[in-house]
Amino acid sequence: MFQVQILGTSAAIPTKFHRPSAQVVSYHDRHYLVDCGEGTQMQLLRYRVKLARLDAIFISHLHGDHVFGLPGLLTSMSLYGRNFPLKLFAPAALKKVLDDTFKQTESYLMYDLEFIPMEDFAPGSVVFETERMKVFSLPLEHRIFCRGFRFEEFNKRPRFNFYEAKALEIPNEYFALLKQGNPITLADGQVIEPERVLSPPDPILSYSYCSDTKYSEPLVDHIKDSTVLYHESTFLDDMKLRAAETAHSTSREAAEIARLAAVKQLILGHFSARYKSLEPMLMEAREIFPDTELANEGRIFKMKDYG
Numbered sequence: 330m331f332q333v334q335i336l337g338t339s340a341a342i343p344t345k346f347h348r349p350s351a352q353v354v355s356y357h358d359r360h361y362l363v364d365c366g367e368g369t370q371m372q373l374l375r376y377r378v379k380l381a382r383l384d385a386i387f388i389s390h391l392h393g394d395h396v397f398g399l400p401g402l403l404t405s406m407s408l409y410g411r412n413f414p415l416k417l418f419a420p421a422a423l424k425k426v427l428d429d430t431f432k433q434t435e436s437y438l439m440y441d442l443e444f445i446p447m448e449d450f451a452p453g454s455v456v457f458e459t460e461r462m463k464v465f466s467l468p469l470e471h472r473i474f475c476r477g478f479r480f481e482e483f484n485k486r487p488r489f490n491f492y493e494a495k496a497l498e499i500p501n502e503y504f505a506l507l508k509q510g511n512p513i514t515l516a517d518g519q520v521i522e523p524e525r526v527l528s529p530p531d532p533i534l535s536y537s538y539c540s541d542t543k544y545s546e547p548l549v550d551h552i553k554d555s556t557v558l559y560h561e562s563t564f565l566d567d568m569k570l571r572a573a574e575t576a577h578s579t580s581r582e583a584a585e586i587a588r589l590a591a592v593k594q595l596i597l598g599h600f601s602a603r604y605k606s607l608e609p610m611l612m613e614a615r616e617i618f619p620d621t622e623l624a625n626e627g628r629i630f631k632m633k634d635y636g
């Protein structure tokens with residue numbers, strides 16, 4: 330299971346229909362919060378993501394629409410009884426913001442908040458890894474220091490062909506050895522090589538999150554071949570100049586980046602509150618990159634093999 334669930338997708342201010350940026354990336358039983366706009370903890374409750382289940386938090390930059398929900402969320406996690414460490418990847422200045430906020434509001438965390446400044450990592454380097462997934466830092470071009478994140482599988486194991494093993498009458502107790510790539514010898518002396526029951530691993534899947542950025546071709550190499558790309562789409566293309574001035578992108582520019590990076594699917598998000606309907610954005614992007622979808626609160630996108 331590798332998916333992203335959108336919790337918020339509006340730019341700058343919440344609207345009647347959209348919340349500021351936040352999403353949960355899940356890889357098997359691990360859950361990662363990416364950005365934490367105002368109201369994120371209510372969105373987590375609404376979509377039944379248990380606060381205690383969050384393994385780490387990644388913050389792209391310090392604009393309020395990506396971070397104003399964080400002090401409340403962190404203190405609620407403490408009130409819910411979290412007593413094990415939480416990793417927080419974010420621009421260095423957030424540490425002082427949080428320390429001051431907790432001090433002035435007499436808030437205390439009963440767990441260890443492990444703060445990891447994103448400035449410590451060169452763009453493109455690995456910031457976090459588990460035994461089966463790595464998170465890379467992505468260089469975004471915004472008005473302030475801003476990083477995206479690429480979640481990518483690695484170390485994928487070959488597929489074990491259970492039915493083939495059964496057809497060869499291999500007892501279950503040998504399965505683990507074969508899965509690890511070892512030959513086995515059956516009671517009748519027959520040797521079974523692991524290749525007979527293993528097929529190549531499924532393709533590597535990845536998810537790239539580009540929160541706030543102007544049109545940036547240097548980004549393309551870093552997000553190349555992503556299974557799914559979330560790219561901001563604050564404006565329609567008739568506001569291209571405004572997008573450039575504010576270091577944001579248009580839906581057409583997001584689609585162009587998706588096309589250059591040869592990703593499989595594009596999700597547009599971070600919509601300006603000026604747009605009542607988002608259909609024109611979808612149409613504009615699909616002219617350049619047909620496999621485009623709109624982020625929407627609650628919507629889940631699964632990383633899957635597009636063949």
Ligand SMILES: [Zn+2]
Nearest residue numbers: 341392394541
């Ligand atoms: Zn923003």
Ligand SMILES: [Zn+2]
Nearest residue numbers: 390392471541
């Ligand atoms: Zn921003």
